[in-house]
Amino acid sequence: MAGMKVCKGWEPVFVMVVIDVLYAFVQLLLKKVLDEGMDHFVLIAYRTSSAAILLAPIAYFWERKSMPKLNAAILCQLFLSALVGATLTQYFFFLGIEYTSASLSCAFMNIIPVLTFVMALPFRLETLDIKSNTGRAKMLGAMLCVGGALLLTFYKGIPLTHLSHSRAASNSKFHVNVSDSHEKTHRWIIGSIALFAGSAFWSSWYLIQAKISKRFPCQYTSTAIMNFFGTLQSALLSFIIHRDISIWAPKEKSDILILLYLGVVGSGFFFVGMSWCVKKKGPLFTAAFNPFIQIIVVMYEVTILHEQLYLGSILGTLIVVIGLYLLLWGKSKEAKACEAKPVEATNEEGDQDQPKPVEATNEEGDQDPRYNASS
Numbered sequence: 001m002a003g004m005k006v007c008k009g010w011e012p013v014f015v016m017v018v019i020d021v022l023y024a025f026v027q028l029l030l031k032k033v034l035d036e037g038m039d040h041f042v043l044i045a046y047r048t049s050s051a052a053i054l055l056a057p058i059a060y061f062w063e064r065k066s067m068p069k070l071n072a073a074i075l076c077q078l079f080l081s082a083l084v085g086a087t088l089t090q091y092f093f094f095l096g097i098e099y100t101s102a103s104l105s106c107a108f109m110n111i112i113p114v115l116t117f118v119m120a121l122p123f124r125l126e127t128l129d130i131k132s133n134t135g136r137a138k139m140l141g142a143m144l145c146v147g148g149a150l151l152l153t154f155y156k157g158i159p160l161t162h163l164s165h166s167r168a169a170s171n172s173k174f175h176v177n178v179s180d181s182h183e184k185t186h187r188w189i190i191g192s193i194a195l196f197a198g199s200a201f202w203s204s205w206y207l208i209q210a211k212i213s214k215r216f217p218c219q220y221t222s223t224a225i226m227n228f229f230g231t232l233q234s235a236l237l238s239f240i241i242h243r244d245i246s247i248w249a250p251k252e253k254s255d256i257l258i259l260l261y262l263g264v265v266g267s268g269f270f271f272v273g274m275s276w277c278v279k280k281k282g283p284l285f286t287a288a289f290n291p292f293i294q295i296i297v298v299m300y301e302v303t304i305l306h307e308q309l310y311l312g313s314i315l316g317t318l319i320v321v322i323g324l325y326l327l328l329w330g331k332s333k334e335a336k337a338c339e340a341k342p343v344e345a346t347n348e349e350g351d352q353d354q355p356k357p358v359e360a361t362n363e364e365g366d367q368d369p370r371y372n373a374s375s
Helices: 002-009 011-035 040-063 072-099 102-109 112-120 133-154 165-179 182-215 219-241 254-281 283-287 291-303 311-340
Strands: none
Touching: 011 040, 011 072, 011 102, 011 254, 011 283, 011 291, 040 072, 040 219, 040 254, 072 102, 072 182, 072 219, 102 133, 102 182, 102 291, 112 133, 112 182, 112 283, 133 291, 133 311, 182 219, 182 254, 182 283, 219 254, 254 283, 291 311
């Protein structure tokens, strides 16, 4: 029984690790598709539509009996969730990935726990007591996550792996040709601003989803509806901006499989898992796992793409892991403290019950008349 309880407590952690592994590969595929010139809103429409088609039958068979009634208020919240989480967040991240790199986009994801924490404070979804050890741990962990992300982004250090002479020469030639380009610097700045905006929208989605999960606790149904709304929003924006149907055609056959993976994993199971974890552990716990995506992308780039690994990547990764541990430690300690706090008994009016006075009795067991209020 104890082992089952431990495994049950680690379920959200396991789910978030699996999501991060799959989503890291999504980031690399996104860079490939965007470099080929696919329109951002078209890509969002493909992702959200494939996710909606996949999740709709699952939601129907699993949640149709337990699903609460859909009203206008919940639909409006799901529409807002789609606009913030599916449309705007993806658009700004796609723009940032196209103008910079997949590694930098993952580095910006590491500031999402901080933004989520700051945004959650006014809504009382999170608390911060600087005088307590847990409050200091949460603040220090968030700061370390940001510091590790900055180190990963701006510091390379000495190389720890060796490339072939031909590959190293081509990389060196490429950097020499583009290092003095003002156009690249301008694109890098725009991409960084877009990534920051995408991170802010993503943090806002956590808070919106936390509210939706309380009123509509059906992850598959809510995610399917959200992706459906995201498809309508992105398709409409694409037609308004371009008015060209030809941009919807994939340029290569392999892009069809990539788009299916991006939709099923990136917009389907990703949002289902995230919604489930937000419901179980809250928005901060879920957002705190975003730094792991950076670590996994670096592993993919080194092992699969054979990219160069630098000392800065190792140091930044270690700092991110330490910050993540401190953040989750503070969060878990607060949760245990809340569970251990005794609940005070209250009367019908909401006031704390006061102990009743013991009536004095005489030797025969009858109430002493000296303590009778009427005497």
